[in-house]
Amino acid sequence: MTATFLPWQAHLPQVFPNEHFLENGMLLPVDRARFRAVANGRNALSVTGLWAFVIGLVWLVAWSHQWWVALAVFLVMGPIHVRFAILMHEAAHRLLFSKTKLNDVVGKWLIAYPAMVPIQIYRRGHLAHHKDEFGPDEPDMQFYAGYPGAARALRRRLVRDAVGISGAKNFFALLRANKTAAGRRIAVPILALQLGLWALSWGVTGDWWIYPLLWWLPWMTQWRVLNRLRAIGEHGGMQRSDDRRMTTHNVKQRPLARLWLVPYNTGWHLAHHVDMGIPWRHLPAYHRELERAGYVTDAITFSSYTALWRAACSDTPG
Numbered sequence: 045m046t047a048t049f050l051p052w053q054a055h056l057p058q059v060f061p062n063e064h065f066l067e068n069g070m071l072l073p074v075d076r077a078r079f080r081a082v083a084n085g086r087n088a089l090s091v092t093g094l095w096a097f098v099i100g101l102v103w104l105v106a107w108s109h110q111w112w113v114a115l116a117v118f119l120v121m122g123p124i125h126v127r128f129a130i131l132m133h134e135a136a137h138r139l140l141f142s143k144t145k146l147n148d149v150v151g152k153w154l155i156a157y158p159a160m161v162p163i164q165i166y167r168r169g170h171l172a173h174h175k176d177e178f179g180p181d182e183p184d185m186q187f188y189a190g191y192p193g194a195a196r197a198l199r200r201r202l203v204r205d206a207v208g209i210s211g212a213k214n215f216f217a218l219l220r221a222n223k224t225a226a227g228r229r230i231a232v233p234i235l236a237l238q239l240g241l242w243a244l245s246w247g248v249t250g251d252w253w254i255y256p257l258l259w260w261l262p263w264m265t266q267w268r269v270l271n272r273l274r275a276i277g278e279h280g281g282m283q284r285s286d287d288r289r290m291t292t293h294n295v296k297q298r299p300l301a302r303l304w305l306v307p308y309n310t311g312w313h314l315a316h317h318v319d320m321g322i323p324w325r326h327l328p329a330y331h332r333e334l335e336r337a338g339y340v341t342d343a344i345t346f347s348s349y350t351a352l353w354r355a356a357c358s359d360t361p362g
Contacts, residue, residue, distance in 0.1 A: 049192045049281030049355060055343035056289050062337065069288065069318040069339060071330075076319070079326040082142040086325070090308070091140075091154060094127055102258060106249035114257065121258055122266030123304050128159040129271070130308045130324075136167040139323040157237045160218060160263060162230045174320050177291035178284035187272060191281030195357035198276075202269055210272075211264030274305055277349050278313045280356050289339075292317045295346045297328075305349065314340065 061067045064075050071079065101117045101124075134140045135151025156163035169183035178188070190197065204210050218234065221227030242255040282291050294314045295301075302311060310316070312327040315334060322330050334340045346352040 050283060051289055051344040055341065056287060057338055057341070059338040064333075065337060065339075068286075069334065071319070071333070076322075079319075079322045079330050081326075082139055082323050083325050084141050084143075087134075087140050091131060091150060094124070094131070095154070098124060102245060102249065102254055105258065106251055106254060117258055118262060119266070121262035122270055123307070125159060125263055125267035126270050126274070126305065127307050128155055129161070129267075130306075130310045132156045132159060132161055132163060132166070133170070133310070134308070134324055136163055136170055137320060139321070153237070157234045158241065160215070160234055160238065162234065164230065174317065176284070177279065177288075177317070178282065184275060184279075187275035188279045188282065191276060191356040192358045193356070198353075198357055201272060205268035205272055206265055208261075208264040208268075210268045215264065270305060273349070273353065274310075276356055277306070277311075277352055280352075288314060288317045289344055293346060293352060294340055294344055295349055295352055298348060301349050 059065075060069055065071055070076065101120060105114045105117050131140065132151060132155045135147055135155055138144060138147050140151055141147040152163055156166070169181075172179075172181040173183055176182070178185070182188075218231050221231035222235075238260075241259065245254040245259075246252050277293060277295055279292055282293065285291050292314045295311060297306070297311045305311075306313075309324045309327045312331045315327045315331040316322070316324075318334065318339075319330065331340065346355070
Protein backbone atom coordinates (compact mmCIF):
# COMPACT_ATOMS: atom_id res chain seq x y z
CA MET A 45 0.00 0.00 0.00
CA THR A 46 1.12 3.57 -0.59
CA ALA A 47 1.29 6.32 2.01
CA THR A 48 -2.02 7.54 0.65
CA PHE A 49 -3.76 4.30 1.68
CA LEU A 50 -4.23 3.26 -1.95
CA PRO A 51 -2.87 0.19 -3.76
CA TRP A 52 0.19 0.60 -5.93
CA GLN A 53 -0.71 0.62 -9.61
CA ALA A 54 1.71 -2.27 -10.05
CA HIS A 55 -0.57 -4.31 -7.78
CA LEU A 56 -3.60 -3.77 -10.03
CA PRO A 57 -3.18 -6.14 -12.96
CA GLN A 58 -5.52 -5.43 -15.85
CA VAL A 59 -6.93 -8.91 -16.40
CA PHE A 60 -10.31 -8.01 -17.94
CA PRO A 61 -11.98 -8.54 -20.31
CA ASN A 62 -11.49 -12.27 -20.80
CA GLU A 63 -13.56 -15.30 -21.74
CA HIS A 64 -15.67 -15.04 -18.56
CA PHE A 65 -15.58 -11.37 -17.54
CA LEU A 66 -16.49 -8.04 -19.03
CA GLU A 67 -14.05 -5.14 -18.89
CA ASN A 68 -15.64 -3.80 -15.67
CA GLY A 69 -15.22 -7.11 -13.81
CA MET A 70 -18.79 -8.30 -14.15
CA LEU A 71 -19.27 -11.82 -15.40
CA LEU A 72 -20.66 -12.42 -18.84
CA PRO A 73 -24.46 -12.98 -18.71
CA VAL A 74 -24.15 -16.72 -19.24
CA ASP A 75 -21.82 -17.02 -16.23
CA ARG A 76 -23.48 -14.34 -14.15
CA ALA A 77 -26.89 -16.02 -14.04
CA ARG A 78 -25.86 -18.60 -11.44
CA PHE A 79 -24.79 -15.83 -9.05
CA ARG A 80 -27.97 -13.81 -9.47
CA ALA A 81 -30.48 -16.11 -7.79
CA VAL A 82 -32.18 -14.63 -4.73
CA ALA A 83 -32.67 -17.18 -1.94
CA ASN A 84 -36.20 -16.15 -0.94
CA GLY A 85 -36.83 -18.89 1.60
CA ARG A 86 -33.43 -18.64 3.27
CA ASN A 87 -33.66 -14.85 3.41
CA ALA A 88 -37.09 -15.15 5.04
CA LEU A 89 -35.47 -17.37 7.66
CA SER A 90 -32.72 -14.79 8.14
CA VAL A 91 -35.22 -12.00 8.81
CA THR A 92 -37.34 -14.22 11.06
CA GLY A 93 -34.29 -15.51 12.89
CA LEU A 94 -33.00 -12.01 13.53
CA TRP A 95 -36.28 -10.93 15.07
CA ALA A 96 -36.51 -14.17 17.07
CA PHE A 97 -33.05 -13.47 18.49
CA VAL A 98 -34.05 -9.92 19.47
CA ILE A 99 -37.21 -11.20 21.17
CA GLY A 100 -35.21 -13.88 22.95
CA LEU A 101 -32.72 -11.34 24.28
CA VAL A 102 -35.50 -9.08 25.53
CA TRP A 103 -37.18 -12.03 27.23
CA LEU A 104 -33.87 -12.98 28.87
CA VAL A 105 -33.46 -9.52 30.38
CA ALA A 106 -37.08 -9.28 31.49
CA TRP A 107 -36.98 -12.78 33.00
CA SER A 108 -33.66 -12.42 34.83
CA HIS A 109 -33.90 -8.79 36.01
CA GLN A 110 -30.15 -8.92 36.57
CA TRP A 111 -28.13 -5.82 35.78
CA TRP A 112 -25.25 -7.83 34.33
CA VAL A 113 -27.61 -9.65 31.95
CA ALA A 114 -29.02 -6.31 30.79
CA LEU A 115 -25.47 -5.01 30.28
CA ALA A 116 -24.46 -8.08 28.27
CA VAL A 117 -27.57 -7.81 26.08
CA PHE A 118 -26.96 -4.08 25.63
CA LEU A 119 -23.50 -4.89 24.24
CA VAL A 120 -24.91 -7.56 21.92
CA MET A 121 -27.47 -5.11 20.56
CA GLY A 122 -24.74 -3.18 18.71
CA PRO A 123 -24.06 -6.08 16.33
CA ILE A 124 -27.83 -6.66 16.14
CA HIS A 125 -28.25 -3.17 14.72
CA VAL A 126 -25.45 -3.95 12.26
CA ARG A 127 -27.52 -6.92 11.08
CA PHE A 128 -30.60 -4.79 10.56
CA ALA A 129 -28.50 -2.30 8.59
CA ILE A 130 -27.02 -4.97 6.32
CA LEU A 131 -30.39 -6.61 5.60
CA MET A 132 -31.80 -3.15 4.94
CA HIS A 133 -28.94 -2.57 2.51
CA GLU A 134 -29.86 -5.80 0.74
CA ALA A 135 -33.50 -4.69 0.54
CA ALA A 136 -32.40 -1.30 -0.82
CA HIS A 137 -30.72 -3.17 -3.67
CA ARG A 138 -33.96 -5.19 -4.07
CA LEU A 139 -32.02 -8.39 -3.52
CA LEU A 140 -33.66 -9.54 -0.29
CA PHE A 141 -36.66 -11.04 -2.10
CA SER A 142 -37.19 -11.56 -5.79
CA LYS A 143 -40.73 -10.12 -5.65
CA THR A 144 -40.35 -6.35 -5.57
CA LYS A 145 -43.43 -5.69 -3.44
CA LEU A 146 -42.44 -8.28 -0.84
CA ASN A 147 -38.87 -6.99 -0.82
CA ASP A 148 -40.01 -3.41 -0.25
CA VAL A 149 -42.67 -4.19 2.38
CA VAL A 150 -40.38 -6.40 4.45
CA GLY A 151 -37.42 -4.11 3.89
CA LYS A 152 -39.38 -1.09 5.03
CA TRP A 153 -41.53 -2.33 7.93
CA LEU A 154 -39.52 -5.19 9.40
CA ILE A 155 -35.98 -3.94 8.83
CA ALA A 156 -35.46 -0.28 7.88
CA TYR A 157 -38.14 1.43 9.97
CA PRO A 158 -37.30 -0.57 13.12
CA ALA A 159 -33.70 0.57 12.55
CA MET A 160 -34.92 4.17 12.10
CA VAL A 161 -33.79 4.40 8.49
CA PRO A 162 -35.92 6.08 5.80
CA ILE A 163 -35.13 3.47 3.19
CA GLN A 164 -36.57 5.56 0.36
CA ILE A 165 -33.92 8.23 0.96
CA TYR A 166 -31.22 5.70 1.73
CA ARG A 167 -31.82 3.85 -1.54
CA ARG A 168 -31.39 6.99 -3.65
CA GLY A 169 -28.19 7.99 -1.91
CA HIS A 170 -26.78 4.50 -1.85
CA LEU A 171 -27.33 3.89 -5.54
CA ALA A 172 -25.58 7.21 -6.21
CA HIS A 173 -22.70 5.87 -4.12
CA HIS A 174 -22.50 2.78 -6.34
CA LYS A 175 -22.84 4.72 -9.56
CA ASP A 176 -19.84 6.93 -8.79
CA GLU A 177 -17.96 6.27 -5.57
CA PHE A 178 -16.38 9.50 -4.31
CA GLY A 179 -18.15 11.43 -7.04
CA PRO A 180 -20.08 14.69 -6.54
CA ASP A 181 -23.18 12.86 -5.27
CA GLU A 182 -21.33 10.60 -2.80
CA PRO A 183 -23.59 10.59 0.31
CA ASP A 184 -21.07 9.25 2.83
CA MET A 185 -17.95 11.27 2.16
CA GLN A 186 -17.74 12.27 5.82
CA PHE A 187 -17.07 8.63 6.69
CA TYR A 188 -14.41 8.09 4.02
CA ALA A 189 -12.37 11.29 3.83
CA GLY A 190 -9.34 12.13 5.95
CA TYR A 191 -7.53 8.79 5.91
CA PRO A 192 -4.81 8.01 6.57
CA GLY A 193 -4.77 10.52 9.39
CA ALA A 194 -3.93 11.01 13.03
CA ALA A 195 -5.03 8.31 15.46
CA ARG A 196 -6.28 11.01 17.79
CA ALA A 197 -8.64 12.27 15.07
CA LEU A 198 -10.22 8.85 14.69
CA ARG A 199 -10.45 8.46 18.47
CA ARG A 200 -12.23 11.80 18.68
CA ARG A 201 -14.78 10.70 16.08
CA LEU A 202 -15.32 7.35 17.79
CA VAL A 203 -15.82 9.03 21.17
CA ARG A 204 -18.48 11.30 19.64
CA ASP A 205 -20.15 8.19 18.27
CA ALA A 206 -19.86 6.24 21.53
CA VAL A 207 -21.40 8.93 23.75
CA GLY A 208 -24.34 9.55 21.42
CA ILE A 209 -23.41 12.88 19.84
CA SER A 210 -23.50 11.47 16.30
CA GLY A 211 -26.66 9.50 17.06
CA ALA A 212 -28.37 12.58 18.46
CA LYS A 213 -27.80 14.44 15.20
CA ASN A 214 -29.55 11.68 13.30
CA PHE A 215 -32.35 11.24 15.82
CA PHE A 216 -33.18 14.92 16.12
CA ALA A 217 -33.05 15.27 12.33
CA LEU A 218 -35.76 12.62 12.23
CA LEU A 219 -37.82 14.60 14.76
CA ARG A 220 -37.30 17.89 12.90
CA ALA A 221 -38.53 16.28 9.69
CA ASN A 222 -42.04 16.59 11.12
CA LYS A 223 -41.96 20.33 10.43
CA THR A 224 -42.83 19.81 6.76
CA ALA A 225 -45.50 17.74 5.05
CA ALA A 226 -42.92 15.89 2.95
CA GLY A 227 -40.84 15.18 6.03
CA ARG A 228 -43.84 13.92 7.97
CA ARG A 229 -44.59 11.35 5.29
CA ILE A 230 -41.19 9.86 5.95
CA ALA A 231 -40.70 10.47 9.68
CA VAL A 232 -44.15 9.71 11.10
CA PRO A 233 -44.25 6.01 10.10
CA ILE A 234 -40.76 5.48 11.55
CA LEU A 235 -41.52 7.27 14.81
CA ALA A 236 -44.91 5.58 15.10
CA LEU A 237 -43.28 2.19 14.70
CA GLN A 238 -40.71 3.07 17.36
CA LEU A 239 -43.49 4.05 19.76
CA GLY A 240 -45.21 0.78 18.91
CA LEU A 241 -42.07 -1.19 19.74
CA TRP A 242 -41.79 0.69 23.04
CA ALA A 243 -45.43 0.09 23.91
CA LEU A 244 -45.20 -3.57 22.96
CA SER A 245 -42.06 -4.23 24.98
CA TRP A 246 -43.49 -2.33 27.97
CA GLY A 247 -46.82 -4.10 27.78
CA VAL A 248 -45.34 -7.58 27.45
CA THR A 249 -42.49 -7.27 29.97
CA GLY A 250 -43.93 -4.67 32.34
CA ASP A 251 -40.62 -2.78 32.17
CA TRP A 252 -40.68 0.66 30.57
CA TRP A 253 -36.88 0.77 30.26
CA ILE A 254 -36.48 -2.28 28.00
CA TYR A 255 -36.93 -0.37 24.74
CA PRO A 256 -34.80 2.71 25.52
CA LEU A 257 -31.98 0.66 27.06
CA LEU A 258 -31.89 -2.27 24.65
CA TRP A 259 -32.97 -0.69 21.38
CA TRP A 260 -32.78 3.10 21.27
CA LEU A 261 -29.57 3.58 23.25
CA PRO A 262 -27.49 0.98 21.34
CA TRP A 263 -28.68 2.62 18.11
CA MET A 264 -27.54 5.98 19.47
CA THR A 265 -24.13 4.77 20.60
CA GLN A 266 -22.70 1.36 19.72
CA TRP A 267 -24.16 1.23 16.26
CA ARG A 268 -22.51 4.55 15.42
CA VAL A 269 -19.09 3.23 16.42
CA LEU A 270 -19.50 0.00 14.47
CA ASN A 271 -20.91 1.81 11.46
CA ARG A 272 -17.94 4.18 11.28
CA LEU A 273 -15.39 1.41 11.68
CA ARG A 274 -17.10 -0.64 8.99
CA ALA A 275 -17.30 2.38 6.65
CA ILE A 276 -13.56 2.96 7.02
CA GLY A 277 -13.00 -0.72 6.33
CA GLU A 278 -15.00 -0.43 3.13
CA HIS A 279 -13.92 2.87 1.56
CA GLY A 280 -11.84 4.93 4.00
CA GLY A 281 -9.11 6.91 2.24
CA MET A 282 -9.88 5.59 -1.24
CA GLN A 283 -10.54 7.70 -4.33
CA ARG A 284 -12.77 8.16 -7.35
CA SER A 285 -11.90 5.67 -10.09
CA ASP A 286 -13.39 3.34 -12.68
CA ASP A 287 -11.29 0.59 -11.07
CA ARG A 288 -13.20 -0.60 -8.00
CA ARG A 289 -9.92 -1.68 -6.40
CA MET A 290 -9.16 2.03 -6.04
CA THR A 291 -12.55 2.83 -4.49
CA THR A 292 -13.06 -0.16 -2.19
CA HIS A 293 -10.80 -1.96 0.27
CA ASN A 294 -10.38 -5.71 0.30
CA VAL A 295 -10.04 -7.28 3.76
CA LYS A 296 -9.47 -10.90 4.68
CA GLN A 297 -12.62 -12.13 6.39
CA ARG A 298 -12.26 -13.62 9.87
CA PRO A 299 -14.92 -15.19 12.12
CA LEU A 300 -14.95 -12.54 14.85
CA ALA A 301 -15.25 -9.68 12.36
CA ARG A 302 -18.07 -11.47 10.57
CA LEU A 303 -19.86 -12.00 13.89
CA TRP A 304 -19.50 -8.48 15.24
CA LEU A 305 -18.90 -6.08 12.36
CA VAL A 306 -19.58 -7.47 8.88
CA PRO A 307 -22.37 -10.09 9.00
CA TYR A 308 -24.27 -11.44 6.01
CA ASN A 309 -21.12 -11.52 3.84
CA THR A 310 -20.91 -7.76 3.67
CA GLY A 311 -17.16 -7.98 4.28
CA TRP A 312 -16.71 -9.20 0.69
CA HIS A 313 -17.33 -5.58 -0.21
CA LEU A 314 -15.06 -5.28 -3.21
CA ALA A 315 -17.01 -8.05 -4.94
CA HIS A 316 -20.23 -6.21 -4.09
CA HIS A 317 -18.95 -3.03 -5.72
CA VAL A 318 -17.72 -4.81 -8.81
CA ASP A 319 -21.24 -6.20 -9.30
CA MET A 320 -23.90 -4.75 -7.00
CA GLY A 321 -26.56 -7.02 -8.51
CA ILE A 322 -25.25 -10.17 -6.81
CA PRO A 323 -27.13 -11.13 -3.61
CA TRP A 324 -25.20 -11.38 -0.36
CA ARG A 325 -25.21 -15.18 -0.22
CA HIS A 326 -23.18 -15.40 -3.44
CA LEU A 327 -20.57 -12.74 -2.68
CA PRO A 328 -17.90 -15.14 -1.30
CA ALA A 329 -18.19 -17.33 -4.41
CA TYR A 330 -18.03 -14.30 -6.70
CA HIS A 331 -15.02 -13.03 -4.76
CA ARG A 332 -13.28 -16.35 -5.38
CA GLU A 333 -13.97 -15.97 -9.10
CA LEU A 334 -12.30 -12.56 -9.01
CA GLU A 335 -9.33 -14.08 -7.21
CA ARG A 336 -9.01 -16.88 -9.73
CA ALA A 337 -9.08 -14.32 -12.54
CA GLY A 338 -6.19 -12.43 -10.89
CA TYR A 339 -8.24 -9.29 -10.24
CA VAL A 340 -8.06 -9.65 -6.44
CA THR A 341 -4.62 -10.44 -5.07
CA ASP A 342 -2.87 -10.63 -1.71
CA ALA A 343 -1.04 -7.41 -2.55
CA ILE A 344 -4.26 -5.38 -2.24
CA THR A 345 -5.69 -7.36 0.69
CA PHE A 346 -5.51 -6.27 4.32
CA SER A 347 -4.93 -9.19 6.68
CA SER A 348 -7.64 -7.98 9.08
CA TYR A 349 -9.77 -4.96 9.92
CA THR A 350 -7.45 -4.07 12.78
CA ALA A 351 -4.56 -3.97 10.29
CA LEU A 352 -6.60 -1.67 8.07
CA TRP A 353 -7.53 0.62 10.96
CA ARG A 354 -3.89 0.81 12.02
CA ALA A 355 -3.01 1.84 8.49
CA ALA A 356 -5.81 4.40 8.58
CA CYS A 357 -4.07 6.03 11.56
CA SER A 358 -0.56 5.81 10.12
CA ASP A 359 -0.24 9.43 9.07
CA THR A 360 0.55 10.80 12.54
CA PRO A 361 1.33 8.87 15.70
CA GLY A 362 -1.48 8.79 18.24
